Amino acid sequence: MDSSQRHDPPRVPRRRAVPWLLAFSFALIVTVTVVDILAPPEVHLGPFLVAAPALTASFAGARTTALVGAVAVLAQVVVAVVRTSLTDLNHTYQILALVLISVAVTFFAHLREEHERKVTRLRSIARAAQGAVLHPLPRRAGPLRIASLYLAAEEEALMGGDLYAAARTAGGTRLLIGDARGKGLDAISEASLVMGAFRVSAGRAAELPELVASLEAGVGTAQGPSDSSAEGGTEAEFAREEAFVTALVLDVPDDEPVIRVANCGHPPPLVLREGEVVTLGSAAPSPPLGLSAVLSPDVVVESFPFRPGDVLLLYTDGVIEARGRASRAFYPLTERLPAWAGAGPEELLRRLSEDLTAYVGGRLGDDAALVAVERGGPGGAAAADEAG
Numbered sequence: 001m002d003s004s005q006r007h008d009p010p011r012v013p014r015r016r017a018v019p020w021l022l023a024f025s026f027a028l029i030v031t032v033t034v035v036d037i038l039a040p041p042e043v044h045l046g047p048f049l050v051a052a053p054a055l056t057a058s059f060a061g062a063r064t065t066a067l068v069g070a071v072a073v074l075a076q077v078v079v080a081v082v083r084t085s086l087t088d089l090n091h092t093y094q095i096l097a098l099v100l101i102s103v104a105v106t107f108f109a110h111l112r113e114e115h116e117r118k119v120t121r122l123r124s125i126a127r128a129a130q131g132a133v134l135h136p137l138p139r140r141a142g143p144l145r146i147a148s149l150y151l152a153a154e155e156e157a158l159m160g161g162d163l164y165a166a167a168r169t170a171g172g173t174r175l176l177i178g179d180a181r182g183k184g185l186d187a188i189s190e191a192s193l194v195m196g197a198f199r200v201s202a203g204r205a206a207e208l209p210e211l212v213a214s215l216e217a218g219v220g221t222a223q224g225p226s227d228s229s230a231e232g233g234t235e236a237e238f239a240r241e242e243a244f245v246t247a248l249v250l251d252v253p254d255d256e257p258v259i260r261v262a263n264c265g266h267p268p269p270l271v272l273r274e275g276e277v278v279t280l281g282s283a284a285p286s287p288p289l290g291l292s293a294v295l296s297p298d299v300v301v302e303s304f305p306f307r308p309g310d311v312l313l314l315y316t317d318g319v320i321e322a323r324g325r326a327s328r329a330f331y332p333l334t335e336r337l338p339a340w341a342g343a344g345p346e347e348l349l350r351r352l353s354e355d356l357t358a359y360v361g362g363r364l365g366d367d368a369a370l371v372a373v374e375r376g377g378p379g380g381a382a383a384a385d386e387a388g
Helices: 019-038 046-057 062-083 089-133 184-201 208-223 235-241 333-340 345-360
Strands: 144-151 162-168 172-180 245-253 258-264 270-273 276-279 301-305 311-315 368-375
Touching (some): 019 046, 019 062, 046 089, 062 089, 144 162, 144 345, 162 368, 184 208, 184 245, 208 245, 245 311, 276 333, 311 345, 333 345
Antiparallel strands (some): 144 368, 172 245, 245 258, 258 301, 270 276, 270 311
16 A cells, blocks of 8 residues: 555544633633732632533643642632631632532533544544545546545545545546436445446446446345335335435547547536536436336446646536535536646646635535546556556
C-alpha cells in the first residue's frame, strides 16, 4: 500500500481548556470571594461560586472541572472562616451544596469526554473505511491528468452513496462515476459493490457494454434474492428491490482523441474546451444499474471528441441539485465553468467546490462527487500507468 493511503491507528485527542475561558473561571472565583468577604453580614454571595465549575464543564475536561470545583470549595471555606466560622450552618450548607454540584458537573464532563472519544474513534474508522472503499484516483493515467473530490453533506458521514473509480487497460483508461439510490449503509454497500465490480472487470471487459453488464451484476448482488412467497413484505425489502445506481462508464483511449461514454441514467459529462462548455450526450441514456432488466437490456455507447487541452468534468446530482441559500435555485454548473477555463483538474475542482459551498451557504443538501480529467499532449502516455 502506498504511504499516502496508509491509515494510522486512531489517536484520540484529550480535550484542552481554552486558556482565557479557564482564566475567566478563576477570575470569577476570586471576584465572588473578595466581594462576599467585603459585603455586609446579611449579604451572601457564596452560591455564585457554583457558576465557576459549571461553566468550566462546558469547555474543559473532567480533570480541569474538578480542579476548578476544588478551588471554588476552598474559596467558600475561606469566606466561611473570615466572615463567621467553618461551623456556621449557613456556610456549611453552602459548602456541601458546592461540593455536590462540583462532583455532579465533573461527572457529566467525564461522560461528555467519553462520548467525544467514541465519536473520534468512529470518525477515524469511517476515514479508514472511506480510504478502503473510495480509493483516491491517480493523478496521472497515461496521457490524462486526473483530480477527484468527495463533498459529504454531513461532516460526520464522510461518505455516502456517491462513487468514482479509475482503472488502466492495455490501451487506455476507464473511468466510473455513480450515485447509489438512498442514503446510509445500504447506499454505501451498493456503491462499494459497484466499485469492486469495476476494479475487477475494467481491465477484462473488451467493450463498455460488457463492463456495464458486470456492474449490473454487482448491483444485483447488493439487492440479494427476494422472497416471492412473502405477502406484502417489509419496507426494507421494498427498498432493496428498488435499489439502483446511476452511473457513467467511460473509456478514454491513449492514442485516439476521443472518449466513449455509456450513460446509465446519470447526469451527462461536460467538457471545458477553449472557454466553452460542451455537454456530452445526444441519445437517451440507458437505464440505471439495477433497472436494466426491467426497462431495457441495451447499453448505448456514444463517442465524442476529447482533444489535448480538453478538461472533462464528471459529477453527481448533488452538484446540480444544490440549491442557493437565498434564491433556492439550482446551482448553475454550466454557467460557472467557463470562468475557470485554463485551470488544471485540481485547481478546477478547488474553485468549483469553493463556489458551490458558498452558493449553498456552507452545507450541501446531498453528497457530491467530482472528477476532472485533462488530456495531455503527445508523449503523455509515458506517465504513471496505474489507477488506485
